[in-house]
Amino acid sequence: MKSMKNPNPNFSAKKTLSRLLKYVFRTYPIHVVIIIICIILSAIGSIAAAVFMSQFIDNVIYAGIQANGSVAGSGYEVVRPTLIKLILELGGIYIVAILASTLYQQLLCSLTQGFLHKIRTDMFSNMEKLPISYFDRNQHGDIMSTYTNDVDAIRQVVSSALPQFIQVMLTVILLFAVMLYYSIWLSLVVILAVLLIFFTTSKIGGGSAKFFIKQQKSVAKTEGFIEEMMNGQKVVKVFCHEEKSKAEFEILNEELNHNSFAANAYANMLVPIIHNIANLLYVLVAIVGVLIVINNVPNLSLRGFGNTESQALTIGIAVTFLGMARQFGNQFNQISQQLNAVVMAMAGASRIFDLMDQKTEVDDGYVTLVNCTIEEDGTIKECDKHTGHWAWKHPHKADGTITYTELKGDIRLFDVDFGYVPEKLVLHDVNIYAKPGQKIAFVGATGAGKTTITNLINRFYDIADGKIRYDGININKIKKADLRKSIGIVLQDTNLFTGTVADNIRYGKLDATMEEIEAASKIANAYDFITRLPDGFNTMLTSNGSQLSQGQRQLISIARAALADAPVMILDEATSSIDTRTELLVSRGMDSLMNGRTVFVIAHRLSTVQNSNAIMVLDHGHIIERGTHEDLIKQKGVYYQLYTGAFELE
Ligand SMILES: Nc1ncnc2c1ncn2[C@@H]1O[C@H](COP(=O)(O)OP(=O)(O)OP(=O)(O)O)[C@@H](O)[C@H]1O
Ligand SMILES: [Mg+2]
Known part of the structure; x- marks a missing residue:
């Protein structure tokens, strides 16, 4: 199994959050500004009721009772204008707040979906530029999980937690300003509670972040495992490993369960704790408020500066304060419920950024x-x-x-050394001279380094030492896309994509006409079997063409390379799954395809390579013999043994 993608060891939730925020802002600056304005408006709406309460008690109820039976008439008539004014004001504020929140919900929806779309696009376009070695190192299911799970974790935060957080912060600041306006003593009680809440949140939040990262990693690992088991289900069945893979899955599932439990248990602790701190705040405000009113303690407030009369803490203010304290507590309750989502999203975001930060394939080519x-x-x-x-x-x-x-297709390797990992060289001192139009064959035991040589020619990997020249030009100077465009490859592992047979062949040349596709499939000898498929060239292929035989899949990938019509061809075991009779047909077709092209051909069946201009015999990354078929037979070396051995086998 490949190693897991390393999570960023310097993960910091704060840094990730600030990067995520910047990313959102850069993608949708106008949306963000309008949303924040709307949030401010709806936050004002939400505290308006509290302020209304104090005015209502002091200026309507209290004033009304006092005015009852006075010269001016009934209390109601006296306070009616004030009441109407207050109702109109409150109504106006609420209408604006409702409009604002409707607008921001709509904007938020388009921002969230658009932002996730952008993240997926950015991730994918970066992934396409990653070197092959990245995919060697990382489990594919793990990478896939970043697109699904981790992106989904972000969705929750961008669409609800973040805006709610902003709203809560604004409401808290506004509430606090109003509180200071009415009573500094009571505000001090509130500050005490806030400090307590912050302390608890940072302690518990930090603890759960650790487990949320583990949880996201476990999810990725589990997905990777499921993907591997799906791809390999035939092997699992052949070796009767159902029970074993169930047990392996159980271990991963158990680990996921444990990490999710720890993460959520930690985070869930926060909700009741904050809830109780909020209740405590309510009681404290009530007690301190009553004590101040009863004992006539001089009140201190922003509105009272320089105005001794309004210093008094009225019952209206005390009741309002209680309302505000309740609202204050509610705000923190709301945030604490979102904390899980935020921490989980930060874990997800860090994995996403990790994928985006991977060093892409460098291409200094300018030729x-x-x-x-x-x-x-x-x-x-x-x-x-x-x-x-x-x-x-x-x-x-x-x-x-x-x-x-x-462009002629002259390819030469001089003293090439290479290793997939620096410590272990796979190729040693490889020298190959392929003149335009020549057919060069590689033979040798499995793992000898045949595929590796072709990986270097198209620069899937860069050589450690030596030189590779293409028409006399150092291939490092050639733009990779152009280099690859000039080389047609049939890879050892055939890969067909979901789409029709014609689409799959067209992969070799996107603007090819149907006639060109048919001609290419005739060269590869795929035409006959394709026309016998239920829908001919329009037959849909799925799951790497699993409804075709292995040989048919190879023929399609040969047709694909034939269509690309490149001056250099690499055929890696291209005919290994084709029966001998078809192979003869294919190789006739191939001969016409090879005409005038430089061809590198790798085959275990030596009959395929006999007519090559030169045959390289590889052993543990060294070329140990080279020459034409006749030369090598005369030498009576390894090739001779392979050849005669192969004949004995046949
Ligand atoms: N992606 C990789 N990462 C690390 N080592 C690799 C990688 N691919 C191949 N190797 C190693 O490089 C060596 C040569 O592999 P290569 O695929 O070139 O063999 P080959 O001659 O094509 O064998 P076969 O005939 O089985 O296809 C092997 O020892 C293999 O273990
Ligand atoms: Mg190979």
Whole structure:
């Protein structure tokens, strides 16, 4: 099993959150500004009721009772204008608040979905640029889980926790300002409670963050395992490993269960604790308020500065304060319920950023492939149209000139050393000279390094030492996309994508016409079987073409390479799953495909490589013999033994 993707060891929830916020803001700056304005408006709406209460008690009820039976008439008539004014004001504020919150919910919805879309796009486009070695190191299900689970964790935060958090913060600040306005003594009681809440939250929140990261990792590991088991279900059944894989799954599932439990248990503790602190706050405000009113303790308030009369703490204010204290507590309760989601999202976000921060494949190549015309005297002229001739365009930085070299397909390796990991070399001192149009074959035991050589030619990996020249140009100077465009490859593992047979062949040349596709499939000898499929070229393939035979899949991938029509071809075991009779047909087709091209062919069946210009025999990363079939037979070395052995086997 491949190693797990390393989580960032320097994970910091704060840093991740601030990066996420910046990311959201950069993607949707206008949405964010409007949403914040709307949140401010609806926060004002939510504290308006509290303020209304104090005015209602003091200026309507209290004033009304006092005015009853006075000269002015009944108490109601005296206070009616004040009452109407208050109701109108409150009504106005509420209408604005309702409109604002409706608007921001709508905006939030489009922001959330758009933002997640952007994150997935960014992740995918970065992933496409990662070097092959990244996928060697990481379990594929684990990477997939980042797109599903971790992105979903963010959705919850962006769509509800974050805006709620902003709303709560604003409401708390506004409430606090109003509190200070009415009574500084009572506000001090509130400050005490807030400090207590912050202390508890940071202690418990920090503890649960650790487990949420573990939980996200466990989810990814479990998904990776399920994916592997699905891909390998035939092997599982053949070796009767159902029980064993169930047991392995149980271990992962148990671990996931444990981590999720720990994370949630921690976070769930927070809700009742904060709830009780909020209750305590309510009681304290009531007691202190009553004591101040009863004992006539001089009140201290912002509104009272320089105005001794309004210093008094009225019953209206005390009741309002109780209301505000209740609201204050509710706000913190709300945040504490979101904390799980926030911490989990930060764990997810850190994995997403981790994927985005992976170093992408560097491409310093500046030599590009261009269409050209070749004059009679051999001069090469660049051309916009497709001419069937290609040239390497080589700008020289030193003197600003540009030279053109005809694309011929001359590939040479000089003293190449390479290892997938620096400690262990897989190829040693490999020298290969493939002139345009030559067919070079690699033979050798499994694991000898045949595929590895082809991986270096198309730069899936970079060599450790030595030189590779393509038409005389150092391949490191060639833009990777152009280099790969000039090489047609049939990989050892056939890969078909979900789509029709024609789509799969078209992968080799996206703008190919149906005639070209048919011609290519004829070259690969795939035409007959394709036309016998239920829908011919329009037959849908799924799950890597599992409804086709192994050999048929290979024929399709040969057709795909034939369509690409590149001057260099790499055929890695391309005919290994094809029966001998079909192989003969394919190799005839291949011969015409190979005509005029440089071909590297790897085959275990030596009959396939006999007509090569040169055969390289590889052993543990060394080329131990080279020459034509006849030369090597005469040498009576390893090739001779392989060849005669193979014949004995057949
Ligand atoms: N992605 C990889 N990471 C690390 N080591 C690898 C990787 N791919 C191959 N190797 C190692 O490199 C060596 C050469 O592998 P290679 O695939 O080139 O063999 P091969 O000659 O093509 O074998 P086969 O005939 O079985 O296809 C092997 O020892 C293998 O273990
Ligand atoms: Mg191989």
